[in-house]
Amino acid sequence: MGTHVIKMPDIGEGIAQVELVEWFVKVGDVIAEDQVVADVMTDKATVEIPSPVSGKVLALGGQPGEVMAVGSELIRIEVEGSGNHIDAPQAKPAEAHAAPAPAQTKIEPQPENRPQPATSHTAAPIVPREAHEKPLASPAVRKRALDAGIELRYVHGSGPAGRILHEDLDAFISKPQTALGQAPAGYGKRTDSEQVPVIGLRRKIAQRMQDAKRRVAHFSYVEEIDVTQLEALRQQLNAKHGESRGKLTLLPFLVRAMVVALRDFPQINATYDDEAQIITRHGAVHVGIATQGDNGLMVPVLRHAEAGSLWSNASEIARVAHAARSSKASREELSGSTITLTSLGALGGIVSTPVVNTPEVAIVGVNRMVERPVVIDGQIVVRKMMNLSSSFDHRVVDGMDAALFIQAVRGLLEQPACLFVE
Template sequence: MGSKDFKLPDVGEGVAEGELVSWLVGPGDTVEEDQPVAEVETDKALVEVPSPYNGTVKELHVEEGTMVPVGDVIITYEVEGEGDESAEAEPEPEVEETAEADAEASAEAETAESEQAESSAKGGRVFAAPSARRLARELGVDIAAVSGSGPSGRVTDADVRQAAESEAGASASAETESEAQDGDGPRDVDVDRKSSVTKRGEAGNGQQPSDVEAAGRDRTLAAPATRRTAKEQGVDLNDVPATEMRDGEAFVSAAAVTEYAEAQQAAQEADAQAVAEAGAVADEETASATSEGGISGERIPYRGVRRTIGEAMQNSKFTAPHVTHHDSTDVSALVELRAELKEVAAERDVRLSYMPFVMKAIAAALKQYPYMNATLDEENEEIVLRDEYHIGVATATDAGLMVPVVENVDQKGLLQIAEEMNDKIERARDRSIGRDELRGSTFTITNFGVVGGEYATPIINYPEVGIMGLGELKERAVVEDGDVVARHTLPLSLSIDHRILDGAVAAQFANKVMEYLQHPKLLLLE
């Protein structure tokens, strides 16, 4: 018998930590390989973590309700025929060959990159969306010095704005004296980076780097592997102090990128500590205020899926200028057609609602208005016209709003769409749906009519550029040939990203969707 430690694995792309919601095993339990041992909630979904071993649970290292970084030990097993191991062997670092470094420098770079990869998995480095980085450049804010409030320390637009306001409150002389100051955390880091670069120049075979300021460069030489490392770590190569000069231009090595990222991380940790200390004081003040008749009531942690949804909504609303087009259409013919097909669908064990008809109508209209099926690639400053028609269906769950995606709606029949949609909505509500099934949509539909709503201003599922909201389908009084008659009508609310689409296109697109819903047999021609 020997001991084996099990670390929390990477349970999804981009996930750096998760909340251990519940243990499914206890000390002394015998488990088999692939048997679920814990439920972990990430910022994406609730997932079951399977055991990698056959053995007996010796110790549980984490209490339920604790946030656990990826890579932390959560269970120790007793395993037959295994030697005693205090921790799993670390994966062998990827070797990067660089012509400019000798064997010793290469070893240092590989070790640093391995450590940096582990740090990245734990969310310790500065991460920021392209919109936040662009805003930081516009406002003159050093993104590396901003403490992120998003998941895993991600820097949001709001964080950048707050940092800009803080800098604006500093004295006017701070800018001219910035190089002489040594009490500011980020500036200390800059000094450390320059001295570390000088040491690398002395130890390597290249010539000494010049005094070119990193922030002033618009071109930097680097090996492809180094550029990949910089991209993975969210580092701008032009911001990294030069390792050496080649033909008058700055050259940066992988080790320099890693040291730069670590320096930024150190600055962020220092800021986080300061924020934590300030927060402790604020908590005391809040407690005092509450005891004196201030804010009181139940406090629920704002994290996990709920926080992810909230930040996605905030990012969409403050990134894409929304405009909403409202309309209503007569769907009496659709009501009759669905009544005819409902029995046929039931014979095939499929529940047929109106949603598959709407999805087919939208897919058909998207083909005629390709900018409605677009995505804005902000980093490359390009509008991408998608050639796939993946429709997301916003679904209310106990954990918040989720968007299961039905792919290639244009290539599927009504019953196939209905069956797939019903299955994914059910699994979203019981939180057994896979992460891949909740992303990749090119257009989204939200149905607030199921709770009696008529019109709304739905928020776009960014980076999509449009979302269609459905009101309650019911009989309403309408004027027809001068007479007031009762007709089945469906209110529609179409929100668009006004950077990409104009109001006229939104109205034309909505009219085309309404045409298909008024005359649903036209969908047979699509």
């Protein structure tokens, strides 16, 4: 038997270190070739690290949240044959536990503290995961556990890499539990607390938001829009072309309105390098689509929105958003935007104050569409209304220009035929 060492790979673009986000294996696991062993995060994206060999995991090179240098030892695997790593002379088997080989002390195996399945129907103490250890489970399992008042850290997972399945929830619910894993009564006094390490994507989001609020001179502008005609057009297009071209949401119409309006406001489709004191105005409109995933907010990019039709832009928005939600988006798909569009859909509220996605200088926010009475020509009529809550970098964008830009977007959306007049 030999030892194969996987080192932290060079992901490219001059990156010298990455953050270890999550392990999918533990010491003692037997893994297959091409099996993903860990997720690591760069400044832009989460990257899966597969194993090039089959074998048994001997040691892990770090804890989630740890920043590791490119080229450092990530994981050590016992393999058939000689492997790619030569250890120093080791003690005889009988002495191995007392005197491990020096080369093996470089990485200490990480202790496991996962709960074990109960062997009977009698109450058994529940051994929780470590506070920093996020249980693996699908969104459906997480929602079911939340509805049932169950903390997943107390549930044993029988799936791959300890993933919690619906069957594991069934087993957990069916047997008596100690008070440790149960939700408290409605008026019960609670003394528990939980510490959640800020690592991985959450750390990147926190850093970017803090940097944006510290460096950007934010100001927001809110305007209401009558989208009655736009919504009627969308429904007509979906009825006629939905089966053949796909259903349209409001987003591709908003993107089209931004593209047309930006022709007269190039200073808003721009990025600002505040260290070099250079503003770059872009001809191409690369729209960042703020997307909420299970792990946090990401901004995949719809490239060259100015060249796409409603349906091609809609398809690309759906594709990059899905890639971001499933943590499959590449670095290229998460970088290079020139202006961002953010929407909370039905949760959009009345007004929001979105944070500019630096180094951009503008972000357009979409609030909830509602029907309400509006006075038109002295008559009270019911119209579909929606607010745009947008923020700008006041160092680059003047208030008058921001207001005129949003008014131009408003005019295009209220008279949607103008979206397609060249």
